[in-house]
Amino acid sequence: DAKTTQPTSMDCAEGRAANLPCNHSTISGNEYVYWYRQIHSQGPQYIIHGLKNNETNEMASLIITEDRKSSTLILPHATLRDTAVYYCIVRAGNTDKLIFGTGTRLQVFP
């Protein structure tokens, strides 16, 4: 299974874009990149996923490098409610298992 590496923590000012990086240098060609977040005391929540192309939805944008060895989750206008732990995950090659890591703790400050 491809592993991911994320910074332990990041800060972001409210209203600014939050850019959360993730390295997945051993990713295989058919493996998707997923992002989840976990707000304190709640279960993780799905944000976005992608394979090769950049993706955007109402919550965030996902930028995947051309070689697919890294990606960035972008929250375009961070709010205090975006304070959470963000998990970058690569799906296990031939199953539906999702293996979470330790994530990035994003703190949005006023």
Place this chain on the structure above:
Amino acid sequence: DVKVTQSSRYLVKRTGEKVFLECVQDMDHENMFWYRQDPGLGLRLIYFSYDVKMKEKGDIPEGYSVSREKKERFSLILESASTNQTSMYLCASSFRGLNTGELFFGEGSRLTVL
């Protein structure tokens, strides 16, 4: 709305007791998962089930077993609870072929083993 319900939010058990954690989902999902979450270690997969009576071990299955007799229900069993199994346990479900990308999680069960 998809609902994943875990039977107990908080449990306190004694070492050696048998513990059942129950999870029910109402979206006809094929896949169900049990994770545990500990400070500094993130979420770790214990077991995964992709169909009734089918299961796969996750990263940390030792000391746990699971049961999936009905599609909507996935039970995590601690045959003989130990203090190192004190943790937050999270259940999740999804459709098979995870290209939709979305796992739905329950609110968690915090287990304390004394």
